[in-house]
Amino acid sequence: MKMISFLFKARGALLALMGGLVLLSSLDANAIPVFARQTGFKCVACHVGGEYPQLTALGRYFKLTGYTQGDAKDIFGEMTTNLDRAPFAVWLQASKQWYANTQPGGINGNAPTSQFSGQTISLFTGGHLTDHVGAFIQWTAAKYDGLTTSSTGPTAPLNWTVSIDNSEVRVADHRVNKSGDWIYGAYINNRITMSDVWNTQENWTSDWIGYFNAGFNGVTGLAPTTELQSGSTQHNNVGVGTYLYKDKTWYGELAVYRKVSNGPLSVFTEGVDAGSAPTLNNNLYTRFGYNKEWGPHELFIGLHGLFGSGDPYGVNIGTTANPITFYSSANNQATWQDMGIDAQYQYILDPHYFSAHFRLTHENMQNSAPLVGGTVANANNNLNEYWADMTYIYKAKYGAMLFFHGARGSSDTVLYSSGVSGSPDWDSIMPSIFWSPYQNIRIGLMETFYTRLGGTTSSLITNPVAGSGNLSPHSFNTTMLYGSVIY
Structure with missing residues (x-):
């Protein structure tokens, strides 16, 4: 009966999606965003199966050369007479989410659970500025954004918040001479791993869709991530980096990231709540890798790392009604060393598109x-975070994805207080299917299954908010039906 009820509800939401699609289908089917207008390339040229954000070899080349390819004069020089090629794009997403657990009292955070509604709106601009300088700029209005919004539970009103999102300026050059094929450059951006072109790092993995709320409001430490891969470090820290790519084979990158609150670089953190995200001192980000392309195949194997210090817990944003305790109440410091391995495989031969990633x-x-005994129990902690995904797309229209994400680490009864004996261990599986009737429209269904949270697979997680007993990992399983259009 539950399955029948769910299918009936999903049908209603799908009809709403289809109604929107009919309206959107009146748009030019060839309409594609900023960079496609600049280059004249179709989506499938730069994205695997046309599905952003996964990049093909051409997409990687476009980003590494600073977003400068294409007829920039037509975009910037003639914008007043060629408005259909203006250097702007807008991305809209709406969704409906269903939770396995719907207990009152804030346990499901501030995610929508009862109606299909708008979730995010992003405005993009950028592209060619000079022959060697280009940009990627994004502003986002988000309805459910933990970095800029706090909530006292699902009954509290939430306003849309607007802040800068993924943004970057690059200076780059490409030269071919007797010593080889060289691409080199430098960048300024506002998120660690934004520079990634192999889609193995957190910022550009394929579960990007949606500002997906996992329902952990008030239940802290159940699914921790490393400092390098954490989404909480996004957009309130600014980095300056340099990179080199030789013979489409060897890649190296070094960057330094730190907290920026004022000065000219603070434009990269505009609108982000400084108190709700970690603050970094000078942190060194490193990336080295080997890339091989042959026929329709491509393989990348790399190393990544982040070495630095700061306040990883931000400041206290908890309230009596919403007792979030994951943030420290003072500017207490920690140091960390994050090191890892990652890999990508791609097969691209129309009508078949396949990719796989591991990290x-x-x-x-x-x-x-000062942190020990208050924010954490241990002077030293460790965490091993893993990620893997596979994507198959047919005819650049029909696709399926499967993700695996989780972690293992040392127990800390304060930092991971909701886990069993302070365990941070967790595992999740996320299958997803989608349909793109037009290259700029996507409709999808995504399910998140938690098989382990807080170190347990059974009903041993205490619910400190609702006070109604124990919850199992399956209580946080989430289904999401979404539609997105970018134009």
């Missing part, structure tokens, strides 16, 4: 004395 990141963290 394993090991973190050692040393907590300062």
Whole structure:
């Protein structure tokens, strides 16, 4: 009966999606965003099966050469007479989410659970600025954004928040001479791993869709991630980096990231709540890898790392009604060393598109004395975070994805207080299917299954918010039906 009820509800939401699709189908089917207008390339040229954000070899080349390819004069020089090629794009997403557990009292955070509604709106601009300088700029209005919004439970009103999103400026060049094929450059951006062109790092993995709320409001430490791969470090830290790509084979990158609150670079953190995200001192980000392309195949194997210090827990944003305790109440310091291996495989031969990614990141963290006994129990903690995914797309229209994400680490009864004996261990599986009737429209269904949370696979997680007994990992399983259009 539950399955029949769910299918009936899903049908209603799908009809709403289809109604929107009929309206959107009146748009030019060839309409594609900023970079496609600049280059004249179709989506499938730069994205695997046309599905962003996964990049093909051409997409990687476009980004590494600073977003400068294409007829920039037509975009910028003649914008007043060629408005259909203006250097702007807008991305809209709406969704409906269903939770396995719907207990009152804030356990499901501030995610929508009862109606199909708008979730995010992003405005993009950028592209060619000069022959060697280009940009990628994104602003996002989000209805359910933990970095800029706090909630006292699902009954509290939430306003849309607007802040800068993934943004980057690059200076780059490409030269071919007797010593080889060289692409080199430098960048300024506002998120660690934004520079990634192999889609193995957190910022550009394929589960990007949606500002997906996993329902952990008030239940802390159930699914921790490393400092390098954490989404909480996004957009309130600014990095300056340089990179080199030789013979389409060897890649190296070094960057330094730190907290920026004022000065000219603070434009990269505009709108982000400084108190709700970690603050970084000078942190060194490294990336080295080997790439091989042959026929329709491509293979990348790399190393990644983040070495630095800061306040990884931000500041206290908890309230009596919403007792979030994951953030420290003072500017207490910790140091960390994150190191890992990652890999990508692609097969691209129309009508078949396939890709797979893997990442394993090991973190050692040393907590300062003021943190011990308050925010954490241990002076030293470690965490091993893993990620793997597979994607298959047919005719650049029909696709399926499967993701695996989780972690293992040292127990900490304060930091991971909701887990069994302070365990941070967790595992999840996320299958997804989608349909793209037009290259700029996507409709999909995504399911998140938690098989382990807080170190347990059974009903041993205490619910500190609702006070209604124990929850199992399956209580946080989430289904999401979404539609997105980018134009």
